[in-house]
Amino acid sequence: MSLSITLTLNGATRAVALDDMRVTLLDLLRERLAMPGTKKGCDRGQCGACTVLVNGKRVNSCLTLAATLDGAEITTIEGLAKGEALHPVQEAFIKADGFQCGYCTPGQIMSAVGLIAEGRAGDDPERIREGMSGNICRCAAYHGITRAVQEATRRMAEEQKGDAA
Amino acid sequence: MPDTTQPIRFGSNAGQPVSRRDGIAKVTGAAPFAADNQPDNLLHAVYAPAAIARGRVTHLDVAAARAHPGVTHVFTPANRPALEGDPDDKPTMFSFRVEVLQDDTVRYAGQPIALVLAETLEAAHEGVRLLAPRYDMEPSRVTLDDATPFDVEPGGFGRPAATVHGDVEAGHAAAARAIDVTYETAAQYHNAMETHAIVAQWDGDRLHLDVPTQALNISCAAYAAFFGIPAENVTISSPYLGGGFGSKAIPIGPNVLAILAARAMGRPVKLMLTRQQMFGPVGHRGATRQRLRLGTDAAGALTVIDHDGLSATSTFDDFMEPAANASQGLYAAGALRSTHRGVRLDIGTPGPMRAPGEASGSAALECALDEMAEAAGLDPLDFRLINYAETEPGTGKPYTSKALRECYAQGAERFGWAGRPLAPGQMRDEQGMLTGWGMGTALFPCPMFFAEARATLRPDGTALFETSAADMGQGAWTSLAQIAADSLGLPLEKVEFHAGHSSLPDGGVAGGSGHTATAGTALHTAGIDVVRQLGEIASADPDSPLHGAGNARFVAHDGRLWIEGDDQRSDAIEEIVMRAGGVEITGQGQGGRPQEVGETYAMNAHGAVFAEVKVDPDLGQVRVSRLVGAFAAGRIINPKLVESQLMGGMIWGLGFALHEKASHDPATGRILNADLAGYHVPVNADVQGLEVITVHEDDPHVNPLGIKGVGEIGIVGTVGAIGNAIWHATGKRIRHFPIGIPDLLG
Structure with missing residues (x-):
């Protein structure tokens, strides 16, 4: 059995022929589309390393079957920066040292982008910690992650204000 | 060999809070981890893990697995190709016996019992499922009470010797007050976010591996030994490790199987462990039971610390957590004894896990210290200060440096320790939560391994530094480059740093908190070897202001070469090189510790942790x-x-104290919570107020750079501090870790 789906992946629309209905979005990206920036940490939705945005919402790509994504818009870590210009969340992670080994980082950053878009945490550290708790960091860079999300939230809010004015 | 005996103190790069040089690669997803590699013609390998802890595999439905579309091959003990090396051999200092389908025996749950190769990952996983193993199961031994303890025969790594200083019986006899308490720590699993992964490719009798390793060159030798090829035929690329914590220093069986499969199939093979498989053949922190007998005189001075540890190991290899050794070197007791016994269980062989020995041993020791302080009616900090060691207890060796008193003072001040009620159960917050304060001392030794490095000064004034260092998140890409730049007096941006590949000079081991010191010293000495050569060239050059300087010692800073101690004569490095014909100058360096330094001095990093x-x-x-x-x-x-x-280490301490424990099913011996849903590690919401103070310490002896290492010490005092705070909040002295809700209910 095979199925052809159309995805918008980091802004580019592409047709994907699926010859196996078991393929998850995570394995589609990593093993079939040569986009290994999204990481596999548990393959069971327990760690958040594989977080990507699907239609603007953060999801665990390991729990999402590729076959369900016809017409979906997907953003991965590879699609966040605009050329050389990093996304404010990426910049904030470097500045606040919100990672060590870097393996969970793509998932942390995509989760942070999703959390900021949800608009429920603001720059309140307690809410950020709760909202980021689906993303495990074994190096335990949590202090830096929380600060990075706070800082990016503020900066993005300011930029939005600037755009509105 | 350049003179490295002079301490180096004033660099322009070292000491700066530089952001990670690999930061952009990591935040854009561009940093390549092993499993990201996708060579052409790749086969995917997945192994079947044993679902029981002890017995035999009696049946595997190989036909069903083979029949699944995409599956190309199934290896079992019946058809596994021959290995040149014996899986029971231990070719390197970090080797343990491995399971590589040598027979149908099951020695622990999670052991590989078959390997499925397929064209796709999905097919390989389904092939494993279709194997549907059947077993002849024997009763498994998985708790510390399930087997008879044995005395540890000392033998280095994982086989700790008994250590006795002073008259222990006299110390017990002299005690005005004494306690005799037993603490237990649970089996813990490293669980780096990147599971172990390998991509193996053969080219004739040459082997290339993309595999995360904390010790690149040792790993080349270890894997080469299994396949009967010289170590130089193996190259390893390991630019980034997605966490290591000790687990990725050890060559593991599944990697051997992947390499073997790649050779047998004549195709590249990728194998990535599942999260569940991280509980099995990749080491762990073994469970311990520790008895501590402490005594003090009437004034509260310790007359004895008598620490006996029982440590779990596997039935087929030795790694006994050297927990009782944590009682050596910290408090000025009249007598000290550390002894270890082992118990053989049907578990994967334990191994080093972040602060091996110190973490488990300190957890018990620091809580016992608190119990002793309570018995003596003393504040826990005052009690530790009464027993402060000015020289190393037992040996009397001087410390290279020891700013522990300042750690206590600055930590206590920042925390607000003063005024802590002595009795437990006295404090409640505004929400009615029982509130408690506890503390613990941290100590971690400063080992150095051996490393080599190469420095090349280019005619354009930039430099290349090379060593096969490993960065598992500690920041080698950045901090080692800072050290390198300082050796030539260059700004960091003029230094290119190559690491993470075995073809480079041997960067040694990223472990034991000794990598920055060891590889850093190698880089530093390579740089000053270049400086020495520059000095020779300039000294011989009539056109140089340094002409005739002869045997003077030279230093490089601000782009110029200077005679040390003479700020009048210098020459621009670029001009020295230009006049010499624009040559590249290459220097070699080594990092290690002269034996006499270790014989003369005691060397530790120290710390004090306060918990609420x-x-x-x-x-x-x-x-x-x-x-x-x-x-x-x-x-x-x-x-x-x-x-x-x-901070990461302290959060590991939090996980040790409150979360981490692998639980076995008594029926099968299998770990019940072998995933991140069941095996809890700290998440972001667990981490509230967290503060780190680095106390200034100038160490002229530990190594020329004065570096002690910080990779592991964070976990050490934290566990005890949290256990003690829980007692102070509730009045309940819980003598096992992790401490959970059932311990505190009612």
């Missing part, structure tokens, strides 16, 4: 509301990265 916990009186839930750690670890190369690493 809140315990819900109705629900027994514990929150660590504040953690303050003050650490003295010699010279700090990059304060930004060091703070992150110390």
Whole structure:
């Protein structure tokens, strides 16, 4: 059995022929589309390393079957920066040292982008910690992650204000 | 060999809180981890893990697996191709016996019992499922009470010798007050976020591996030994490790199987462990039971610390957590004894896991210290100060440096320790939570391994530094480059740093908190070897202001070469090189510690950790509301990265104290919670107020750079501090870790 789906992946629309209905979005990206920036940490939705945005919402790509994504818009870590210009969340992670080994980082950053878009945490550290708790960091860079999300939230809010004015 | 005996103190790059040089690669997803590699014609390998802990595999439905579309091959003990090396051999210092389908025996749950190769990952996983193993199961031994303890025969790594200083019986007899307490620590699993992964490719009798390893060159030798090829035929690329924590220093059986499969099939093979498989053949922190007998005289001075540890190991290899050794070297007791016994269980062989020995041993020791302080009616900090060691207890060796007193003072000040009520159960917060304060001392030794490095000064004034260092998150890409740049007096941006590949000079081992010191010293000495050569060229050059300087010692800074101690004569490095014909100058360096330094001095990083916990009186839930750690670890190369690493260690301490425990099913011996849903590690919401203080410490002896290392010490004092805070909040002395809700209910 095979199925052809159309995805918008980091802004580019592409047709994907699926010859196996078991393929998850995570394995589609990593093993079939040569986009290994999204990481596999548990393959069971327990760690958040594989977080990507699907239609603007953060999801665990390991729990999402590729076959369900016809017409979906997907953003991965590879699609966040605009050329050389990093996304404010990426910049904030470097500045606040919100990672060590870097393996969970793509998932942390995509989760942070999703959390900021949800608009429920603001720059309140307690809410950020709760909202980021689906993303495990074994190096335990949590202090830096929380600060990075706070800082990016503020900066993005300011930029939005600037755009509105 | 350049003179490295003079301490180096004033660099322009070292000491700066530089952001990670690999930061952009990591935040854009561009940093390549092993499993990201996708060579052409790749086969995917997945192994079947044993679902029982002891017995035999009696049946595997190989036909069903083979029949699944996409599956190309199934290896079992019946058809596994021959290995040149014996899986029971231990070719390197970090080797353990491995399971590579040598027979149908099951020695522990999670052991590989078959390997499926397929064209796709999905097919390989389904092939494993279709194998549907059947077993002849024997009763498994998985707890410390399931087998008879044996005395450890000392033999280095994982086989700790008994250590006795002073008259232990006299110390017991002299005690005006004494305690005799037993603590237990649970089996813990490293669980780096990147599971173990390998991509193996053969080219004739040459082997290339993309595999995360904390010890690149040793790993080449280890894997080569299994396949009967010289170590130089193996190259390893390991630019980034997605966490290591000790687990990725050890060559593991599944990697051997992947390499074997790649050779047999004549195609590249990728194997990535599942999260569940991280509980099995990749080492862990073995469970311990520790008995501590402490005595003090009437004034509170310790007359004896008598620490006996029982440590779990496997039935087929030895790694006994050297927990009782944590009692050596810290408190000035009249007598000290550390002894270890082992117990053989049907588990994967334990191994080094972040602060091996120190973490488990300190957890018990620091809580026992608190119990002793309570018995003596003393404040826990005052009690530790009464027993402060000015020289190493037992040996009397002087410390290279020891700013522990300052750690206590600065940590206590920042935390607000003064005024802590002596009795437990006295404090409640505004929500009615039982509140408690506890503390613990941290100590971690400063081992150095051996490393080599090469420095090349280019005619354009930039430099290339090379060593096969490993960065598992500690920041080698950045801090080692800072050290390298300083050796030539160059700004960091003029230094290109190559690491993470075995073809480079041997960068040694990223472990034991000794990598920055060891590889850093190698880079530093390579740089000053270049400086020495520049000096020779300039001294011989009539056109140089340094002409005729002869045997003078030279230093490089601000782009110029100077005679040390003479700020009048210097020459621009670029001009020296230009006049010499625009040559590249290459220097070699080594990092290691002369034996006599270790014989003369005691060398440790120290710290003091203060914890506040809140315990819900109705629900027994514990929150660590504040953690303050003050650490003295010699010279700090990059304060930004060091703070992150110390915080990470402290959060590991939190996980040790409250979360981490592998539980076995008594029927099968299998680990019941072998995933991240069941095996809890700290998440972001667990981490509230967290503060790190680095206490200034100038160490002229530990190594020329004055570096002690910070990778592991963060975990050490934290566990005890949290346990003690829980007692202070509730009055309940829980003598096992992790401490959970059931311990505190009612």
